[in-house]
Amino acid sequence: xxxxxxxGLLIFVLVKLKRVNNLPIVKYQLxxxxxxxAAYNEEKDIRKKIKNSLELDYPESKYEVWIxxxxxxxxxxxxxxxxxxxxxxxxDKREGxxxxxxxxxxxxxxEVTVFSxxxxxxxxxxxxLLVAHYQNKxxxxxxxxxxxxxxxxxxxxxxxxxxxxxxxxxxxxxDYKLYSVVGAAGELFSIxxxxxxxxxxxxxxxxxxxxxxxxxxxxxxxxxxxxxxTEKSSxxxxxxxxxxxxxxxxxxxxxxxxxxxxxxVKYGWLSFQFVSHRVLRWTLxxxxxxxxxxxxxxxxxxxxxxxxxxxxxxxxxxxxxxLGWLLQKQKLKLKIxxxxxxxxxxxxxxxxxxxxxxxxxxxxxWERAERKV
Numbered sequence: 001x002x003x004x005x006x007x008g009l010l011i012f013v014l015v016k017l018k019r020v021n022n023l024p025i026v027k028y029q030l031x032x033x034x035x036x037x038a039a040y041n042e043e044k045d046i047r048k049k050i051k052n053s054l055e056l057d058y059p060e061s062k063y064e065v066w067i068x069x070x071x072x073x074x075x076x077x078x079x080x081x082x083x084x085x086x087x088x089x090x091x092d093k094r095e096g097x098x099x100x101x102x103x104x105x106x107x108x109x110x111e112v113t114v115f116s117x118x119x120x121x122x123x124x125x126x127x128x129l130l131v132a133h134y135q136n137k138x139x140x141x142x143x144x145x146x147x148x149x150x151x152x153x154x155x156x157x158x159x160x161x162x163x164x165x166x167x168x169x170x171x172x173x174x175d176y177k178l179y180s181v182v183g184a185a186g187e188l189f190s191i192x193x194x195x196x197x198x199x200x201x202x203x204x205x206x207x208x209x210x211x212x213x214x215x216x217x218x219x220x221x222x223x224x225x226x227x228x229x230t231e232k233s234s235x236x237x238x239x240x241x242x243x244x245x246x247x248x249x250x251x252x253x254x255x256x257x258x259x260x261x262x263x264x265v266k267y268g269w270l271s272f273q274f275v276s277h278r279v280l281r282w283t284l285x286x287x288x289x290x291x292x293x294x295x296x297x298x299x300x301x302x303x304x305x306x307x308x309x310x311x312x313x314x315x316x317x318x319x320x321x322x323l324g325w326l327l328q329k330q331k332l333k334l335k336i337x338x339x340x341x342x343x344x345x346x347x348x349x350x351x352x353x354x355x356x357x358x359x360x361x362x363x364x365x366w367e368r369a370e371r372k373v
Contacts (some may be wrong), residue, residue, distance in 0.1 A: 003285040007276040008171055015177040030295040031111035031131055032062045034193075036104065038097045039067055039118035043074040049118050050083050064110070067118075070100040096364030098206040099255060100197050103273075104194050114190040115207065116144075120229035120270070122188060133222040140195050140219025141211050143181045144227040145169050163339060169225060176223035179269035180215050182255075182277045183208035188229035195219065200257075201250045202364055204250030204357075212258055215270055244346060248353025249362040251282040284361030286350040318344065 002010075022075020035053055039046055039051045046067075053065045066087045069077045080088045090106050105113070112131055116122060126144060175181050186207035195214050201360055203209050211221050255278065262279070264271040293314055299307035317340050324341025356362040 003276070004278040005196070008174070010276075011171070011174040011178050016172050016179070017269075028132075028135055029313075030059060030062055030128070033058065033114055033127060033136060034108045034115065035063065035065045035102070035114045035127075036108070037065070037067045037118050038100055039069050039072065039076050039080075039117060040094070040097070041072050041076060042073045042118040043079060045119045046076050046079050046250075048121065050080070050086055051057070052121045054083070054085060055124065056122060056127050057124045062110075063127070065219055066108075068100045068103065068104055070094060070103075080180050086323060093260075095330050096201065098203050098364060099201050101206065102198055102201065102358050105193075106328075108193055110193055112190050113193045114188075115186060116188045117231065119185055120146075120187050120231045122229050123227065126188065126227035126229075127225050129227040130147075130188075133224060134192065136220075136222070137349065138220050139222045140214040140217065141184060141189060141191040142222040143184035144190075144209070144226075144229055145172075145223075145225045146185050146187040147228050147230045149230050149232050164342060171226060175273055175277065176221070179220065180275060181221040181223045181272075182212070182215075182250055182273045184211040184221060187231060189226065192219075204362060204364060205247055206239070208250065209254045210259065212223045212254070212261070212274070216261065218259070241345070241349060241352075243350035243352045245356060246362060248282060248350045249357040251278065252350075252354055252357055255279055255282060256259065282350055285346040289347060296308040321345075 008089070017221050033051070034043045035056075037049065037053070038051070050065070050067070056063075063088070064087060065082050065085065068089045069080060072090070077088065077090050080086055089100075091103075101115075112134065114127065114130065124142075130142045130144060133139045140238065146169075148165055161357050172181050184207050186205075186347075189211065191208060191214060195217065196210070197213055199206050199210060258274070261267055261271055264275075267274075295312060296307055296311045300311040320337070320340040321344040322341075324338050327337070328341070353362070
């Protein structure tokens, strides 16, 4: 209850008690930016991405778009070459996104580096809104908001993913109000370029790891909900599962590598947020679900009415999840029906992610999830 609901309520109350005020956005000298995009076999979306990137509201003299197409076997590289304002980096060998980023980052000398995914579209004001937070010297990175483009009627993968990200956006908003965002999403985030550190080449979710290494240095990761990246939802639950399993494996890997963040004496609020928002969600909470059900069943069989009611609610939740699985291909207006299904689906992904991590089957050159057209 604490992991999925209690923490959100707690930080909301803590922020109100602290009476946190957001940093006002004022006119100041805009920093130079390199917008770095890693694009692997993105021929379907890359033209739209380039057009969107070049039309963002930012002074041309301080803004560059760099695209890495390492390992692409389609026409992505050829399409990028058509745009003279875009700088292309390519090698034939595919070694994973983080290897590509590590290769190019030493060449960047702008004050700020912005990262976004090749299949997302940014709102026109996104860059100015992101960099405004760097007025605060304590800010080392800024996370934008991920938005899922939903139809009025959508299937399980779309509806569940959209509702999940709305809740994640709420948590990130109050995480930053309290102290810092606990890991940015790769769809859209930025960092002070000089804070970048070479990331281990086997890192599975580099955006999360990178921003937390910056936070470990004492910098805050800000959140700007009005700078957003919009993408289509996964084309199916099967495709969304690929993504969730990889993220779960990467999250568990990052928790181990960042385990010194568990020292609340040294890291204070950041440690509290790291454990509450991330560690519990990827470790104890999924493990607790079957234990809670079994213990609840034993107590209910002993005739205690309170535990019988709780068992009824648990069974109802799992039955709704099963119903969501049966109806996953259906497009329903009542998206809330897919919440129990997506909740169970996410936690199963953690178990599968753990298995892939310990067996070494989760590669950094992962197969990307197909998105809806």
